[in-house]
Amino acid sequence: MARQRAEFAKWLGPVLDALRALGGSGKPREVCDYVAEHMSVPSAILDATLKSGQTRFYNQVHWARQYLVWEGLLDGSTHGVWTLTKSGYEAKLDETAARKIVAKWVKIHADARKSAVSPAESSEDPSTVEPDEEEHGAILLEILKKVTPEGFERVCARLLRESGFERVTVTGRPRDGGIDGFGLLQLNPFVSFRVLFQCKRYKGSVSRAEVGDFRNAMIGRADKGIILTTGSFSSDARAEAEREGAPPVELVDGEKLVSMFERARLGVKEKTVFEVDHAFFANFMGSET
Structure with a gap:
């Protein structure tokens, strides 16, 4: 992934830091606000929006969260609350380490597509789309x-x-x-x-x-x-x-x-869906280098 296509990678470490400061878990808005304040994110970045109306910064922090879930540093089982795993509590990520995680999972997903482990995934720039878990929210x-x-x-x-x-x-x-x-x-x-x-x-x-x-x-x-x-x-x-x-x-x-x-439960219907756990299959993919 080209550097400009992984702009969100810089937020992986700050998300972990924010959750540690919040006691191990937090609502998405709490985490975003903490990162924005403690990283002194300029107003121009905080106020920039995507075509959907979602703020670009908020979108990028959500993508950072998704990669942290895949890496096993955040618990992905509960939507609406972001929670550190034991590994997440201990992990300290600088931007170089964060980009290695992003590159690793980009490769895993690419290999999965080639071997038909999962359906074809979007080739769009992650910084301009929303995570799958929020697709119904964007539609709403x-x-x-x-x-x-x-x-x-x-x-x-x-x-x-x-x-x-x-x-x-x-x-x-x-x-x-x-x-x-x-x-x-x-x-x-x-x-x-x-x-x-x-x-x-x-x-x-x-x-x-x-x-x-x-x-x-x-x-x-x-x-x-x-x-x-x-x-x-x-x-x-x-x-x-x-x-x-x-x-x-x-x-x-x-x-x-x-x-x-x-x-x-107004205007939305709850349903149970399954998604492929890429982290599980990563252990069977061989070398990740």
Whole structure:
């Protein structure tokens, strides 16, 4: 694999470091945020997106995770949580070692294709596609981007109801400061929060200004705000949402939106599938050099 086609290799070591710092396991977003912060990844890289709307950085970190699973350094049995194996806890990877792992598995997959151990795999650049485990998520996001604006607001309202919100209403009023609806989150018989939400069918990133405008529109009208998007949020937008002393705004990007649909079993059907375990067959392939 040419160097430019293995750009994600530089994140293998940082992913292991992040998971060690997180106690051995973490959600994908936690790992990505840790890597971005501790590697001082520039905003230009964090905000760059693919055609699907997924951030390029997030995509590359996911590919790094996939190679770490194949190498036996991460447990690949649980989707949605990344977990170190015993070997992963002990492994320290610099970029040279990481590229050797990538080259090793590229060769294993190429040999597997030639010997028909597995079906032909995509020849696309891994840095421009999403891992297979997230294929249904990409399809779901593409569908959501094609519904009408009103349809997206209604399906988001349904998602909030399925997630425990009550009295969810889509306002449908123009010139309402970007407020698309409201709901009530009842924490217990004594405590509840009024929440305003905004829905954005985006391919790109929601900006810091848009988060600020939404917060200004919700001040005095709700305890909390939620922005749901099929796209992503710029690093500045995330900083604005978490700004100390300002009313809190929860950000739901495409990744989190997919996980919420999965959790609510809304618009998706669970099924059991099998995939070839390349790591198992690697022991029978002979020399890997």
